[in-house]
Amino acid sequence: MAGRARLSAEIERWPVAGAFVIARGAKTHVDVVVATIDRDGRSGRGEATPIYYHGETAEGVHETILAQAGAIADGAGRAEIRSTMPRGAARNALDAALWDLDAKAGRPVGLPDPAPLVTAYTLSLGRPDEMEAAARAAGPRYPLLKLKLAGEGDAERVAAVRRGAPSARLIVDANEAWTGRDVAAEAAALVPHGVELIEQPVAAGRDDLLDGVVSPIPLCADESCQDRTDLERCRGRYAAINVKLDKAGGLTEALALIAEARAIGLKVMVGCMLSTSLGLAPAFLAAQGADWVDLDGALLLARDRPDGFAYDGGTMRPAASSLWGGA
Known part of the structure; x- marks a missing residue:
């Protein structure tokens, strides 16, 4: 016993x-x-x-x-x-x-062995010239860049990043800053720069602002989707959801959320808060098969835990001696 x-x-x-x-x-x-x-x-x-x-x-x-x-x-x-x-x-x-x-303890957890994943690398919000310089430094190493936006001047920021990283895939996170703006027009301005996903354009709880909006770039719910109880509000307004374990309340709920989201036709990003590799380990399991992966929380820290994830550019894999049994 x-x-x-x-x-x-x-x-x-x-x-x-x-x-x-x-x-x-x-x-x-x-x-x-x-x-x-x-x-x-x-x-x-x-x-x-x-x-x-x-x-x-x-x-x-x-x-x-x-x-x-x-x-x-x-x-x-x-x-x-x-x-x-x-x-x-x-x-x-x-x-x-x-x-x-x-x-x-050797108990079966019901998950397959994880494979390496390509994660986005996040560029902090800044002036266009600052973000271009950051993209120029990160672009050769990271094939997928995620840009933080702020509303006013976002098209200029994205254009600058594209100049700095002409070959990188780009996704952007508006962090609710397009509330009160013409979302379709803001998105259209980013089409020439090859942006493939826009996170959380409007404030959580104001998702009705997206009713009838036809965006030329898929929209992704972040703050608007915490767990499965939020899926119905996202249906018809977003094309994808960003699953974060801290929001959902754990890997157990995250796996159920991903399954239900896919069942109603939503694509899935698995993201994270700022965290060490210990916090990323269960998210890495949830992210297997995700359409986009944004698990760079440890990369953004000044240091990580010993035996944390190994990153080869944007490809992450568990260290040989994992710090978390499930990884």
Whole structure:
């Protein structure tokens, strides 16, 4: 019989390489919360990044995780955690730790061995000349670039990036900055530059602004799609969704979300918050077969964990000695 499990959690601060700038502001560090479940001489770990636009904080996520200590000690598994906790970073950390523990204990997890993936590399928001210089530096290494946009002047930013990286595939993230703008016209201005996807053009909750909009570039829901309960609102307005484990509340929900999204004809991007390779590991499993992969969270940090993902340009693969049993 398995022994009682012990749950612990820690807040960690990781510096960003320079600054990560989006329409909502700049980040010079990220605070992540790591949940650890110890049982029978094994440890399962899961990392989560608080969803700041939902008001989550590292301290709050830490407290929410530790509130589950009794349930974990009594043997709660992924199904119980998923049914009793709301979506968000705390549930993601616990869900990942339970997946990790199961994998390390040799229990079947029902997922195929993962293959290497090509991930996007994100260019921070800046002036056109700054973004062109960043593209010129990143383009030779990364075949897929993701641009952060801000509304005014976006066409100039994208044109500059295309000059800097003439061969790269481009996707853009408006981060809700096109609310109140003519989305179809904004998208049309990006067509000459070969943009293949536009994330979250309007504010979450204002998705009705997309009713009747015919965009020449597919639109992707990010903030507008947290978990499966949001899919119906996305139908007919977006062509794709961006699945992030911190939003969905873990790999367990993310896999179900991907399956249901595909069943109603939506394409799938699997993305991430700023995080270390420990946080990316379960997302890497979810991203197998995704239409777009945006798992560069560790690449944007000043340093990563030992035995993190190995990146050959934009191709990521687990290190020979994985830091997460499920990867």
